[in-house]
Amino acid sequence: MLTHYKYLIIGSGIAGTTAADAIRQHDKKGTLAILGNEPHRLYSRIVLSKPEFYEKSGAPNTLFLKDLGWYPRNGIDLLCGETVIGLDVGDNRISLASGKIIGYEKLLLSIGVQPNPLPDLEPAEARNILYLHNLDQANTILENIRGRETVLVVGGGFIAIELCDLLTKLDKKVISVISSPRYWRSTFDETSSRFIKDALTRNGITIHTDSFIMQTKGKSKIEAAIIRNKQTGEETTVPCTTVIAAIGTHCALDWVKEAGIDCNIGILTDERLKTNVPNIWAAGDCAEYFDLISGRHIKLANWTNSRAHGKIAGVNMIGESSSYRKTTFYSTEKLGLAISFVGDTSRLGKDKRTISRGSYESHAYAELRVRGGRIIGATMINMANELSSIVSLIENEIPMGKHLKEIRDPHFDLKSLLTHENK
Amino acid sequence: MRTNKYTVRIDKEACIGCGVCNELAPKIFTSDNEMKSELRQDAEIDEKLLLKAAEECASGAIVIIDNETGEQLWPKND
Ligand SMILES: Cc1cc2nc3c(=O)[nH]c(=O)nc-3n(C[C@H](O)[C@H](O)[C@H](O)COP(=O)(O)OP(=O)(O)OC[C@H]3O[C@@H](n4cnc5c(N)ncnc54)[C@H](O)[C@@H]3O)c2cc1C
Ligand code: SF4
Numbered sequence: 001m002l003t004h005y006k007y008l009i010i011g012s013g014i015a016g017t018t019a020a021d022a023i024r025q026h027d028k029k030g031t032l033a034i035l036g037n038e039p040h041r042l043y044s045r046i047v048l049s050k051p052e053f054y055e056k057s058g059a060p061n062t063l064f065l066k067d068l069g070w071y072p073r074n075g076i077d078l079l080c081g082e083t084v085i086g087l088d089v090g091d092n093r094i095s096l097a098s099g100k101i102i103g104y105e106k107l108l109l110s111i112g113v114q115p116n117p118l119p120d121l122e123p124a125e126a127r128n129i130l131y132l133h134n135l136d137q138a139n140t141i142l143e144n145i146r147g148r149e150t151v152l153v154v155g156g157g158f159i160a161i162e163l164c165d166l167l168t169k170l171d172k173k174v175i176s177v178i179s180s181p182r183y184w185r186s187t188f189d190e191t192s193s194r195f196i197k198d199a200l201t202r203n204g205i206t207i208h209t210d211s212f213i214m215q216t217k218g219k220s221k222i223e224a225a226i227i228r229n230k231q232t233g234e235e236t237t238v239p240c241t242t243v244i245a246a247i248g249t250h251c252a253l254d255w256v257k258e259a260g261i262d263c264n265i266g267i268l269t270d271e272r273l274k275t276n277v278p279n280i281w282a283a284g285d286c287a288e289y290f291d292l293i294s295g296r297h298i299k300l301a302n303w304t305n306s307r308a309h310g311k312i313a314g315v316n317m318i319g320e321s322s323s324y325r326k327t328t329f330y331s332t333e334k335l336g337l338a339i340s341f342v343g344d345t346s347r348l349g350k351d352k353r354t355i356s357r358g359s360y361e362s363h364a365y366a367e368l369r370v371r372g373g374r375i376i377g378a379t380m381i382n383m384a385n386e387l388s389s390i391v392s393l394i395e396n397e398i399p400m401g402k403h404l405k406e407i408r409d410p411h412f413d414l415k416s417l418l419t420h421e422n423k
Numbered sequence: 424m425r426t427n428k429y430t431v432r433i434d435k436e437a438c439i440g441c442g443v444c445n446e447l448a449p450k451i452f453t454s455d456n457e458m459k460s461e462l463r464q465d466a467e468i469d470e471k472l473l474l475k476a477a478e479e480c481a482s483g484a485i486v487i488i489d490n491e492t493g494e495q496l497w498p499k500n501d
Contacts, residue, residue: 014481044481046439052483052498061499062483303481304441329458333436338457384457387440391458 005031005077007317008094008104010084012036013045014303015110015284015310017066022314024074030318033077035094035102040135041078042066046303048138049162051169058139084111087259089277106317109256109267109275109282110310113249113301118154118213125216130244132159141244148241149173152225154213155246156183158332161196163244164205165334174205175238177227179212179247187345187379189367191360195381199335208236216243249301251286264288266299271323273313281317283309292325293394294344294376302330302341327394331384338384343377343394344369352376358383358410366390368407373399389414424462429496430488431473433460438484444476452476460484 007023009016012034020034042065047053052060071078086095093103115131130144131137145151149172153163156178167174182193183200200207210230217224217237224239253263262268262276266288273281273289282289284306288299305328312324329342347354349371357366366386369377375393380386392398398417406412424431431451440458444451450467452460477485477497487496 044483046481047483050437050482060483062480065479065481303439307441307443329440331440331457331459340457384459386456387458388454388456 002093002101002103004103004105005033006105007032007108008102008106009034009108009110010036010094011108011110011112011284011286012038012040012042012078012080013110013112013284013306014042014065015112015287015306015313016108017042018307018310019108019110019283019314019317020074020076022311023318024076026315026318028075031077032075033079033102034071035079035082035084035096037081037083038134038136039081040064041068041071041080043135045134048132048135049159049166051166053138054142054145054166054170058142063135084255086255087261089259089261089280092279105279107280108313108317109261109280109286110284110306110313111251111256112285112306114252115159115246116248116250118243118245118247120212120214121216124219128216128218128220128222128243130242132163132244132246133249141242144242145170145172150175150240151242151244152177152213152238152240153244153246154178155248156180156185156196157187157246157248158184159246161334161339162332163246164200164203168203168205168335174203175208175240176200176205177208177211177213177225179210179230181210187341187347189347189354189356191356191365192367192379192381194360195337195365196335199337203335208238213243249285253286264297268297271325272316272321273309273324274316281313283313289324291344292323293327293397294371298344298346300328302328304328304330327391329387329391331387338380338382340380340384340387341378342380342387342390343375345377345379355404355408357408362410364410370400370404373401373404375400383410386414389418392418424466425490426466426468428470428490429468429473430490431462431468432486432488433462434482434484434486435459437482438480439482441481443479443481444485447476447479448472 043063083097084094115133151172152175154177183196211227213225214228215226228235267282269282269289271290285301288297291298327343331340352371355368358364364382366380366383438459455461483498
């Protein structure tokens with residue numbers, strides 16, 4: 001007989017698990033399963049880039065966020081190690097790589113993102129490249145860097161910077177390779193990027209900009225990487241023992257698209273996290289949702305957003321009609337810098353402009369994204385003490401009016417814009 | 424912060440400001456200017472909620488020490 005659940009959640013991460021929790025707060029009886037292709041219950045991805053994970057041999061007790069008993073206690077079937085390969089929205093069924101078919105009444109897609117693979121390498125070389133996205137990959141990194149000296153990190157975004165900081169703290173020699181002329185180019189302007197480059201240099205990390213890996217040397221283990229400078233054409237052999245790639249992420253959406261669910265870079269939803277197909281919702285890193293604050297579809301990839309999405313999707317699956325309206329942010333203290341991202345940080349968009357606040361020289365700098373005369377997002381370096389003010393300015397949709405010039409000056413108190421008449 | 428039973432500390436560098444602790448135990452946690460967790464001055468410590476918040480914190484930033492035994496209850500030092 002076909003296994004059938006009233007609520008079926010695909011993806012056992014924070015979005016999916018929070019949704020299951022929210023469903024159970026209201027519906028104690030409806031059959032409920034969380035299905036995921038990782039062989040683990042909910043764990044913290046954040047811990048994977050912390051030194052504790054490696055110092056405690058991959059088993060710090062902050063890793064797992066639910067005990068194994070939580071699932072049966074709440075009447076939740078946890079189906080680990082199962083990969084969904086097909087979805088039939090007519091018959092309300094999913095098919096799994098294991099050959100099983102499962103029916104659902106309401107479905108949540110909380111399938112996260114996947115790391116982009118390093119291009120242009122032969123299959124045998126590609127096998128030796130490591131990634132830091134899930135627990136098994138973190139364990140592989142742990143095995144590879146035990147006693148090893150030199151790690152080459154490819155990429156210049158969030159995970160790459162986390163890795164550079166982590167490996168430095170673990171006393172490894174770190175080499176950073178990026179294909180662009182500067183760090184985090186998709187989000188940061190030149191000044192912000194400069195903070196990152198200088199912090200890496202200060203921390204003893206060797207940098208190769210405008211470069212890519214052509215080839216790796218060594219058979220079962222890497223002994224060196226040959227990197228080529230795109231500007232000069234110069235090729236350099238860099239001895240290293242491990243290569244970790246962190247060159248962005250993508251959503252693996254083939255079977256979702258084939259099922260007729262509208263997708264762009266993520267799964268498109270309305271502000272209630274509902275897809276175009278009845279009885280199917282999307283939440284977390286994979287959801288490109290209609291953001292009521294910026295008035296457009298956005299896709300974020302942070303813990304707070306994924307958890308909050310899970311809550312809203314869960315209550316909507318039991319029949320409520322809640323909208324998601326939240327300004328999420330993430331902050332990280334790495335390489336001696338306090339870096340924060342809040343709201344819509346993308347530099348793209350014709351109707352959007354960036355106002356700089358502070359400067360490199362003053363060691364504190366923010367890029368405020370402004371649209372329609374109000375702040376809709378920001379990137380901040382060493383300005384974390386203004387984070388709560390910026391979140392309030394975004395959430396309360398405060399018009400900047402005549403203050404647009406003044407907010408460039410870091411001495412201008414952003415809190416003063418949060419007066420009662422403005423709120 | 425020290426109560427009769429526990430000493431509680433937030434590791435600010437580790438905290439990502441996700442707000443989970445505040446949501447689970449609003450009488451214990453609030454947030455500061457950096458949106459990081461902060462212990463309320465007038466916190467009413469409910470032991471169960473405090474431990475639950477610490478266990479659900481994705482960055483292991485809530486440190487709890489038992490005053491009597493000196494043992495670190497969370498994160499456990501095993
Ligand atoms: C190393 C690291 C450090 C991070 N640090 C921070 C931080 O400091 N602050 C912050 O805010 N965010 C951080 N993040 C990001 C944060 O962890 C994510 O935004 C969050 O975990 C996403 O949760 P999710 O539930 O949406 O997706 P995920 O946790 O990715 O869960 C999706 C699950 O679905 C599974 N899946 C995908 N496709 C299928 C399929 N076809 N069949 C079955 N299962 C499938 C995936 O394998 C995965 O297990 C970090 C991420 C990483 C990797
Ligand atoms: S749960 Fe942890 S990370 Fe989140 S705000 Fe509280 S202390 Fe910070």
